[in-house]
Amino acid sequence: MAVAGMPEHFEGLPENVVVSRLDELGSWCRKNSLWPMPFATACCGIELMATGASRHDLARFGAEVFRFSPRQCDLMIVAGRVVMKMLPVLQRIWQQMPEPKWCISMGACASTGGVFDTYSVVQGIDRFVPVDMYVPGCPPRPEQLIQAIIDLQDKIQREGTLDGREFLSAQQQMTKRALIELPILGQGFSQP
Amino acid sequence: MTEEHTTGEQTTEPEQKVFEQIAAQFPGLAVSAFRGQTRVVVSRDELITLMQTLRDEYSFDMLVDVTCVDYLNYRGAEDRFHVVYQLAGTDSGLRLTVCLPLNEPDLNAPSMTALWSGANWMEREVWDMFGIRFEGHPDLRRILLPDAFEAHPLRKDYPLQGRGERHNFEVLRRGEG
Numbered sequence: 001m002a003v004a005g006m007p008e009h010f011e012g013l014p015e016n017v018v019v020s021r022l023d024e025l026g027s028w029c030r031k032n033s034l035w036p037m038p039f040a041t042a043c044c045g046i047e048l049m050a051t052g053a054s055r056h057d058l059a060r061f062g063a064e065v066f067r068f069s070p071r072q073c074d075l076m077i078v079a080g081r082v083v084m085k086m087l088p089v090l091q092r093i094w095q096q097m098p099e100p101k102w103c104i105s106m107g108a109c110a111s112t113g114g115v116f117d118t119y120s121v122v123q124g125i126d127r128f129v130p131v132d133m134y135v136p137g138c139p140p141r142p143e144q145l146i147q148a149i150i151d152l153q154d155k156i157q158r159e160g161t162l163d164g165r166e167f168l169s170a171q172q173q174m175t176k177r178a179l180i181e182l183p184i185l186g187q188g189f190s191q192p
Numbered sequence: 193m194t195e196e197h198t199t200g201e202q203t204t205e206p207e208q209k210v211f212e213q214i215a216a217q218f219p220g221l222a223v224s225a226f227r228g229q230t231r232v233v234v235s236r237d238e239l240i241t242l243m244q245t246l247r248d249e250y251s252f253d254m255l256v257d258v259t260c261v262d263y264l265n266y267r268g269a270e271d272r273f274h275v276v277y278q279l280a281g282t283d284s285g286l287r288l289t290v291c292l293p294l295n296e297p298d299l300n301a302p303s304m305t306a307l308w309s310g311a312n313w314m315e316r317e318v319w320d321m322f323g324i325r326f327e328g329h330p331d332l333r334r335i336l337l338p339d340a341f342e343a344h345p346l347r348k349d350y351p352l353q354g355r356g357e358r359h360n361f362e363v364l365r366r367g368e369g
């Protein structure tokens with residue numbers, strides 16, 4: 001059966017055969033078996049626990065296997081403010097996680113330092129480790145974290161490659177948004 | 193509230209007697225009371241003797257807290273720092289605040305670890321946050337901040353957002369881990 005857009009040499013395949021790219025297949029497997037590493041330092045950690053517990057049930061989205069060893073994880077969820085004594089620990093844990101790996105910055109404190117604009121609190125973990133998803137909130141509700149995981153799954157499906165080429169692309173190495181001064185309201189929003 | 197002693201607004205009579213006795217024994221002490229709480233200000237030379245006497249003769253067997261106050265730019269303040277010791281007697285129910293004024297550059301105080309071993313970590317915290325050195329302390333290291341930290345952040349002349357310590361880390365990128 002001829003399908004529009006299908007390359008010629010696929011014609012004549014039986015109907016129950018699905019054709020895909022290897023990268024897509026790999027990403028499809030990866031996105032549905034995320035193993036989170038809970039890096040919970042504050043009240044966001046309580047919401048993180050609620051997300052994994054029965055009421056919100058993260059298992060419905062294929063990411064319920066929280067592991068407390070970074071070597072068994074591929075998704076770091078930083079839930080809470082990180083102080084300067086903790087940041088080297090965070091970086092060591094990130095380095096111990098095997099590739100491919102992703103990071104969710106959960107809550108205002110992990111993303112920007114939140115209300116803790118003091119000498120000891122790191123003003124956003126994305127200054128020092130790569131972050132894929134930011135979850136706003138203080139703390140975010142479990143639904144928001146679940147939405148972030150769904151969005152991350154979508155991102156993995158869209159960008160993922162078997163050999164992790166997407167992690168080496170220029171865009172992934174870009175300076176993070178938090179390091180660039182945000183435009184003043186009314187000036188930076190005129191472009192489409 | 194039937195319990196009278198330390199919770200009341202006024203110092204009770206038996207308490208008053210004890211504090212008068214202490215004041216008589218140490219004539220150099222400045223004793224004051226506010227809402228049933230008694231405070232004495234002591235000089236550095238007299239501190240060890242006073243604390244030893246309070247512990248052994250007046251049954252102040254518990255050192256509740258060691259902390260510090262920075263009086264920089266404080267209205268009417270004469271000394272830069274006050275090291276504050278909170279004492280309690282677990283049998284007598286008495287409480288007493290002992291203050292030790294200190295000024296730069298000589299920020300040394302005798303350590304209380306010989307009298308109350310619980311002073312160990314509290315004095316380390318005061319060193320960490322205010323930079324008061326405790327002479328005779330067995331292990332005067334920072335307790336809360338990283339060892340490499342150089343400032344004493346609870347001093348009033350230290351900026352709230354620090355001097356860039358919180359940004360002094362290497363940046364990890366993708367593909368390097």
